[in-house]
Amino acid sequence: MKELMDQLKGKENVTIDGRKVMVYCNIGSPDDVDQVLANDGGGIGLFRSEFLYLQNNDYPTEEQQFQAYKTVAERMGGKRVIIRTLDIGADKQADYFQLAHEENPAMGLRAIRICLTRPEVFKTQLRALYRASAYGKIAIMFPMITSEWEVLEIKRICEGVKAELRKEEQPFDENIELGIMVETPAAVMMSDRLAKLVDFFSVGTNDLTQYTLATDRQGGNLDRFFDAHHPAVLRMIKMAADNAHKAGIWIGICGELGADISMTETFMALGVDELSVSPSAVLPLRSTIRSINTAENREKILEDLLK
Ligand code: PEP
Numbered sequence: 315m316k317e318l319m320d321q322l323k324g325k326e327n328v329t330i331d332g333r334k335v336m337v338y339c340n341i342g343s344p345d346d347v348d349q350v351l352a353n354d355g356g357g358i359g360l361f362r363s364e365f366l367y368l369q370n371n372d373y374p375t376e377e378q379q380f381q382a383y384k385t386v387a388e389r390m391g392g393k394r395v396i397i398r399t400l401d402i403g404a405d406k407q408a409d410y411f412q413l414a415h416e417e418n419p420a421m422g423l424r425a426i427r428i429c430l431t432r433p434e435v436f437k438t439q440l441r442a443l444y445r446a447s448a449y450g451k452i453a454i455m456f457p458m459i460t461s462e463w464e465v466l467e468i469k470r471i472c473e474g475v476k477a478e479l480r481k482e483e484q485p486f487d488e489n490i491e492l493g494i495m496v497e498t499p500a501a502v503m504m505s506d507r508l509a510k511l512v513d514f515f516s517v518g519t520n521d522l523t524q525y526t527l528a529t530d531r532q533g534g535n536l537d538r539f540f541d542a543h544h545p546a547v548l549r550m551i552k553m554a555a556d557n558a559h560k561a562g563i564w565i566g567i568c569g570e571l572g573a574d575i576s577m578t579e580t581f582m583a584l585g586v587d588e589l590s591v592s593p594s595a596v597l598p599l600r601s602t603i604r605s606i607n608t609a610e611n612r613e614k615i616l617e618d619l620l621k
């Protein structure tokens with residue numbers, strides 16, 4: 315099996331009928347880059363930046379963050395590295411944030427909501443990200459978006475950070491891509507407008523399933539009900555993909571479902587451009603992609619989903 319997989323290294327992620335798919339990796343710390351490289355990941359589709367916040371007893375400094383992001387960007391040698399801004403709150407807590415106890419944390423102050431409520435914390439991370447962008451191909455992704463105003467406010471803060479860095483004569487990539495996670499039903503329903511504001515979408519199927527099906531992703535005898543294959547979730551992915559493409563941007567999946575090879579053909583039919591998975595899933599996914607003829611069952615898959 316390992317030998318079979320090794321033979322796939324260096325090969326393209328391309329379907330029988332010639333459709334290329336980006337297969338990227340999800341990582342949680344700079345140490346994971348070894349596994350990305352060993353498994354031939356085409357880039358990093360989700361770098362969860364929480365590790366820096368969760369392993370510290372206080373807010374990580376700009377310098378600490380800069381070094382971590384720079385290391386990953388450099389080691390990936392010009393391949394795209396999508397770093398997600400802080401997604402703390404709900405199940406991921408750090409005491410020094412002193413977040414109030416919430417009855418319903420998944421619906422509470424988490425992720426981008428914390429960043430927009432505490433702009434200084436957000437700005438420190440953005441400064442580190444922009445500075446690191448001088449050392450590779452960094453893209454920035456924002457979690458838990460529900461509204462256009464959030465994206466507009468984020469972009470305003472980013473412009474402020476860029477102006478500051480220019481003034482300090484710090485180098486950064488002027489064309490850094492900004493994307494959002496599509497992981498709330500609101501983001502899906504607004505995806506036509508949101509797509510005009512950003513460079514890419516990445517579907518977080520873990521949260522999208524939780525919020526679409528009103529089913530806690532943390533479990534609690536809900537296994538039968540937490541169904542990421544539910545047509546409601548798949549229809550949402552289709553809507554977001556159609557709106558992404560109408561606006562000329564790409565769409566990926568970085569939730570767990572992206573690695574589910576029983577779904578790869580469906581994702582191809584829906585027009586998904588990128589799948590971001592754990593490093594060990596890259597080569598099995600490549601093997602699956604290379605065995606699919608997207609034209610063959612596309613109509614039937616779409617018909618079944620929409621009927
Ligand atoms: C998701 O929600 O699918 C996702 C990729 O993000 P996280 O699991 O970190 O919330």
Ligand code: MG
Nearest residue numbers: 497518520521
């Ligand atoms: Mg999520």
